[in-house]
Amino acid sequence: MPRAKPDPTDRSITAGSDFLHLDVGAAPAGGRADWLAGRLRAAIADGRVPLGARLPASRVLADELGVSRGVVVEAYQRLTEEGHVAGRGRAGTVVVAAPAAAPLAPVTPTPPPPEALFVPSPGVEIFDALRTAPARIDLSPGVPDLAAFPRAAWLRSERVVLRHLDAAALGYGDPRGAPALRLAVAQRLARTRGIRVEADEVVVVAGVSQALGLLAQVLHDEGVHTVAVEDPGSLGVRQHLRNWRLDTPPVPVDGHGLRVDALAAAGHPAVLLTPAHQFPTGVVLHGDRRRRLRDWASDGGLVLEDDYDAEHRYDRPPVPALRAALPERVWYTGSVSKLLAPALRVGWVLAPPRQRDALVAAKRMADLGNAVLPQLVLAELMCSGDLDRHLRLLRRRHVRRRDAMIRAVARHLPGATVHGAAAGLHLTVTYPAGPPDVVLAAEALRRGVKTQPLSWHAQRPYPAGLVLGYAAIAPGEIEEGVAVLGAVLRGR
Known part of the structure; x- marks a missing residue:
């Protein structure tokens, strides 16, 4: 009589001297069934005996362990009552559910005073x-x-993107960012910030913080190790620049914005400022100061423009970006952190033409480019009008x-x-x-x-x-x- 071929899906666990490394000698006197049920329960919980596996026949396991069959039967019965195993007739005793893991007590560190x-x-x-x-x-x-994050609009944009996404778009892309987002950003900057820029000039970054890091690398390679900052000015920005080994000497801010005369007198090679809405004072850089800053930059100074929340304005008309008037000498950065959510980690940077290739090279070596799917969704959100x-x-x-x-x-x-x-x-x-x-x-x-x-x-x-x-x-x-x-x- 021919033998049946083995079923490749058979998940039985045969008994043997190494089954779960059970040592009946560790069982307390008079408590062998409890002990065995506990060992089997733990093995099911941690996956050593997986769901769908068939436990050894009670007679076989009893023989291997050197205990009475009643000990094994009682242990199996307890697991059955708990819902972890079920008898399946000739199929034996099968694992059907793992014990619920005991929830870990949340570790809440004691906050500092x-x-x-x-x-x-x-x-x-x-x-x-x-x-x-x-x-x-x-x-x-x-x-x-x-x-207020526009969840419904984001989901709509995501569905549009996924419906039309070409498979090739899921591969490694341009380190400058997805072309669709770079185009959407270029169009938005022209419309809202007065900046005329081609999509190829936009580099998508993981927020302004990454833009500062990339900028610092480019400046270091050019021998620039000092970037003056507004005083008062953002502590966080100062920390980022110092992390990249840039000195950040202060330049005073008054009711008209940055004191350009103090900047020029100090002889600093570069300055970072927030001209549309100075952080933290909220001052707008006065027209006369903007003209003086343009003169200072034309004489060789470099401007780093952080346009962090310029679109949030209420009682005054929009103020054009400095980049719009002086593209040859201004690095411009912006993001959606204050418009949508910091967690998106999407921003953009425009470099002066002579430093653009160095910026792209630094971005390429940093991460090969931002995640593409969020970029495409954001581009759709911009182009559909949902962002406005x-x-x-x-x-x-x-x-x-x-x-x-x-x-x-x-x-x-x-x-x-x-x-x-x-x-x-x-x-x-x-x-x-x-x-x-x-x-x-x-x-x-x-x-x-x-x-x-x-x-x-x-x-x-x-x-x-x-x-x-x-x-x-x-x-x-x-x-x-x-x-x-x-x-x-x-x-x-």
Whole structure:
């Protein structure tokens, strides 16, 4: 009589002296069935005995272990009652479900005390630490309304992209970025920022932070090791530049923007500035200063223009980008971090023509280019008009929240001065008397309100103040948060 051929799908587990390395000698006296059921349960849970596997026949396993068959039968019965195995007649006892893994207790690190966070000269880890610090009300600047992210429009754009995506687009692409996004960005910059640029001149990057790193590499190769920065100016930007071994001497900012006379007198080769909405003061670079800056750049200076939130404007007409007037001497960077979400990690950079090839080479060696699918979806979002519709919605919402914050400051912080209200996602508030702003911010956090001290963003002595974000928080919470700040300031 011919033998049946073995079934290649058979998942039986034959008994043997090495089955799960079971040592019956480890079983407690009178508790062998419990012990065996526990060992089998653990093996099913961790995958050593997978779902669909057939356990050894009870008689065979009992013989191998040197125990009575009743011990094995009882162990199998317990696993059956628990729903982990099932008897399948001639097919034997089969594993049908793994035990639910016990949930791991979440490890919640103890946050540092507020006074340990708000020190006069914070390190590079400060923003990560501050983001994770618990707070009832978060007035941190630089955060858009993440709850307003246009999920439905993003999904529509994603479906359009995937429906028409050629397979070749999923391979390695141009390190400068997807052509569709570079074209969409070029068209948007011409329409909203006055910059006339070809799509081939746009390099897509992982946000402004990567743009700064690539720029630093190009400057180092040219022998430039100093980039002057606005004072006050972004601590985060300063940290990024210093990480790339660039010195960042301060140039003062006043009510008309960067002091170009001080920049020229210092002889710095390059300067980074935020001319459309200076961070953190909100000042717009005055027309006369722009003309002086163009003269300074024409004499050999290099301008790094961070256009971080220029589209968020409410009470004034748009201010053209510096790049529009001086393309030969201006690096221009922008992103969707303040428009959609920082998590997208999509931005763009325009380099002066003579440095464009070096920028592309640095980008190629950094990562071979950004992920393509998000670029294509963003391009569709721009071209469909959904991004502009989203921006209009945000502007209306931001105006309400900004006005709520201005009213709250007037009510709870009498004597304080509000700066930069015409645009952006934050207000800067200075106060004439009271504790240092790091002390004020620390005590506010202790009471559940998170913000940033203005002194963090200044390298030279500057009036005490706070930088208060309003874009991501409802008017009622804005009122409550500013009330807490007022109580702290009054010593209550």
